[in-house]
């Protein structure tokens with residue numbers, strides 16, 4: 553019985569065939585992360601939201617490709633917590649339709665939401681920085697890592713929405729000025745917006761003219777952005793020609 557258990561555990565940890573990272577179906581294709589059923593459910597799109605609930609010094613707009621639900625949610629967790637960093641290229645494919653809409657000329661640089669150095673040591677890589685560097689390359693604009701996390705905050709995912717904001721207030725600092733720059737701030741998931749908005753506040757404090765967020769996925773609540781929960785802010789200024 554023990555042997556059987558070990559074999560099973562071994563199979564789970566070092567699968568000999570591709571397991572679907574969305575639903576765990578072991579018949580997933582070798583070349584893909586998702587089975588056909590999950591792949592059909594994924595539906596990447598070009599989404600943009602803004603909200604009057606966000607602080608004035610936060611992001612003016614948040615862009616994303618997927619909703620944080622199955623199968624995107626388990627994929628992102630594998631990427632973030634289990635070190636499946638090759639998923640970055642998969643997510644880039646999902647986000648690629650956003651590139652011509654975002655337009656390189658509307659931004660001066662791409663900046664990832666930083667991890668605290670202690671968290672970075674534990675995790676080995678910053679998932680946001682990995683995505684940000686790919687996006688910067690696609691847009692053909694520089695990547696800035698001047699934003700630092702000065703406090704090792706608790707994991708936002710473990711906190712109720714009310715505490716998330718308090719958890720990240722004053723957690724970010726810029727090492728260099730962002731004078732007049734329009735910054736595309738990249739993270740993996742946009743939930744309440746607390747992390748992105750606090751990070752954006754630090755970037756604006758450092759002189760940035762505008763900060764917009766780009767994430768792989770956003771909370772399902774943004775589906776209701778035209779309803780009672782999310783009222784739109786006035787659209788950001790049109791790009792200078």
Ligand SMILES: [Zn+2]
Nearest residue numbers: 572575587590
């Ligand atoms: Zn699946």
